[in-house]
Amino acid sequence: MRRAAGIAFAGMCGLMLAACGYTAESSLDAKYQTIHVSPFYDSSDQYGLQAPLTNAVTRKFVTDGRLTVVPRDQADLLLEGVITNYRLKGVTYDADDSVTQFLLVVTAGVRVTDQQTGDTLWEEELMAGETTYYTLAAGQSSDRLRGNAEVYLPTVTSFASEEENRAASEALEQLASDIFYRTIEPW
Numbered sequence: 001m002r003r004a005a006g007i008a009f010a011g012m013c014g015l016m017l018a019a020c021g022y023t024a025e026s027s028l029d030a031k032y033q034t035i036h037v038s039p040f041y042d043s044s045d046q047y048g049l050q051a052p053l054t055n056a057v058t059r060k061f062v063t064d065g066r067l068t069v070v071p072r073d074q075a076d077l078l079l080e081g082v083i084t085n086y087r088l089k090g091v092t093y094d095a096d097d098s099v100t101q102f103l104l105v106v107t108a109g110v111r112v113t114d115q116q117t118g119d120t121l122w123e124e125e126l127m128a129g130e131t132t133y134y135t136l137a138a139g140q141s142s143d144r145l146r147g148n149a150e151v152y153l154p155t156v157t158s159f160a161s162e163e164e165n166r167a168a169s170e171a172l173e174q175l176a177s178d179i180f181y182r183t184i185e186p187w
Contacts, residue, residue, distance in 0.1 A: 027184075027185050028066070028067075028183070028184055028185070031076070032067065032076045032077050032114075033067065033068060033076055034067060034068045034069075034070045034074060034075045034076045034077070035061055035067040035068070035069055035070070035075055035076065035077040035078075035079055035112075035183070036069070036070060036071060036072040036074075036075035036077070036078050036079065036115075037054060037057050037058045037061065037069060037079045038054075038072070038078065038079065038080045038081075039051075039054045040053045040054050040057075040081045040082065040083055040108065041081070041082040041083070042082070042083045043082055043083065043084055044083050044084060044085050044086040044106075045086065046086040046158065047158045048156050048158030049083050049086065049106065049156065049158075049168070049172065050083065052156055052168075052169065052172050053081075053083060053106075053108070053172045053175065053176060056172055056173055056175075056176035057079065057081075057176045057179050057180060059176075060176055060177065060179075060180035061180065061183075064180070064184065066184060067183070067184070072115075075115055076114070076115055076116070077112055077113065077114060077115065077121065077183070078112065078113050078115050079110065079111075079112050079179070079183065080110070080111050080112075080113075081108050081109060081110040081111070081179070082108060082109050083106065083107070083108045084107045084108055084109055084126070085105070085106070085107040086104075086105075086106050086168075087104070087105045087106075087107075088102045088103070088104055088164075089102065089103045089105075090102060090103075091103050091132060098135075099135060100134060100135055101132055101133070101134050101135070102132065102133055102134075102135070102164075102167070103130060103131075103132050104130060104131055104132070104133060104164070104167045104168060104171050105128050105129070105130040105171065106128065106129045106130070106168065106171045106172055106175055107126055107127065107128045108127050108128075108175060108179075109123075109124065109125045109126065109127070110123070110124050110127055110179050110182075111123040111124075112182075112183050121183075122182060122183070124182065127175060127178055127179065127182075128175065128178075129170075129171040129172055129173070129174035129175025129176070129178065130171050130174065131167050131170040131171045131174065132167070133163045133164065133166070133167035134163065135161070135163065156168040156169050156172070
């Protein structure tokens with residue numbers, strides 16, 4: 001009796017573990033094999049965000065390999081987007097009321113459509129990539145930027161400080177990741 005109960009318990013545990021298993025497969029319909037990433041339109045008041053975001057999103061798909069990036073006329077899916085805002089907000093201040101840390105947020109609207117049917121697979125009017133960075137006194141350098149933007153994405157170079165350039169790159173990298181995962185896992 002105990003042996004039968006033990007076997008039943010082990011079987012139930014096995015079923016529970018199998019049901020909770022992780023898979024690397026996409027929940028995206030298997031009929032979609034290719035994607036075209038259109039250059040992002042930039043309606044923000046900042047220069048230099050369009051190409052880095054487009055390149056970061058494209059790189060995510062190329063690196064992952066579940067969807068092949070192809071020219072528009074060969075694609076199953078079309079990804080389009082517009083950068084809508086670039087915002088800095090002071091987070092911490094020193095004794096002189098000067099900002100020592102900024103929150104940097106880049107927002108975008110994104111849509112992915114089925115090229116054959118014209119149906120929208122998903123659309124988000126507001127997606128955001130964000131990070132914080134510290135201001136520096138002249139001549140100082142910082143290793144306080146978090147994330148992996150430096151490894152994958154060349155720094156944006158349109159801002160007054162290297163810290164803001166690196167932070168903008170990190171925010172764009174985060175936004176690109178969110179766009180990629182939203183496309184691959186549309187559930």
